[in-house]
Amino acid sequence: MTIQSKVNIDNDVFLQEVDDETIILNAKTQEYFSLDEMGSIFYHFLKEEDDLEIIVKELSEHFSKDEKVIENDLLQFLKSLEEKGLVKVT
């Protein structure tokens, strides 16, 4: 997986907020997960945008953080989502 990869959230994956936590349900496996604050932000961006470079740029500006740091965090996050079957990366 690289920053040029395309990411698609599976149609059977649903997201809801409970209290201050974001919960993801994988309807295919019936598993659910909680995202931390950064994971939740990444996920909301991924719902709207499949170009990772654009996401990194926007988040880097928003948090005034180095693009490389954001990129590493995002790719690590995507890897964990991919392992859980929540996204498809091409």
Add this chain to the structure above:
Amino acid sequence: MGKHHYAYGHTLSFHTPPTLKQSDTIYINEIKNLEKDHLYFQANFHTNQKRKIYLLTENDFRNSTSLEKWIFVVEDVVSFVCDTKQQQIFYHKDFNYTDKLMEYWLIHILLPIYLTLNDSYYFFHTGSVEVNNQAVLFIGDSYAGKSTLTDFFLKKGHTLLSDDKLGTYIKDDDVYCTPSHPYHRPYRNLEDLGIKVDKFEKKQVEVGKIFWLKPVDGDADVSMKKLKGLKKFEVLRYSTEMDLYVNQEERFKYISKIANSLDVYEIEIPHDKKRLDEVYNQILTYL
């Protein structure tokens, strides 16, 4: 079986439906011929009351947004032919049929499935009583003490809302429930609705608080902890009466909305019936 029953906010009529059906009535009628050859898909449930039970449908309904026509089969006892767009359920007798068994399966299992599939309610597996005009729900694992605690509240004079399954719905951002049926089973007998309770509420009641019962040693403290986020969601989802894999996104939204609207507490219940008064008083202080 009597001609009329109350269950889950509906009147059950065993008369032939009139041309103009009452909106709060479900009509239950016998059919002699059961046509099921066109229903190719079978969804098995876990064995229940030592009976094999399953749904028969035309297609695999899992992950679809609705299911209208289906047959619920209690093997060798009775089959219920349902159309969730209609207010009518037909039953077909099998060789072990009795009126009492039909009543049990109809009220205890079939109607919650039917009212789930026609989007009337979201059912929780819970004991529930009325306290200060609000519904208090007791959820938890098997043998956590839901029925015991419900029974204790009834003995204290509270009104029964549900012994086992409670249908809930959201109206104007508040969560309400519809009382289930006036039977209470503080023991474990197969295919038995339980004892008829006089003090039973029929009107819709706003849901107050939910208590997740956690059994602990008999000499432990009665302690209370407010649940948040994923843990709160988990106990509610775990207490969902039936997840039929229909309309999953809407149901996920619904349970999340409930989680955001209500307080859910974990209460540690000592394994000692003599200390139920302590548990009772502790719950009242949180209402």
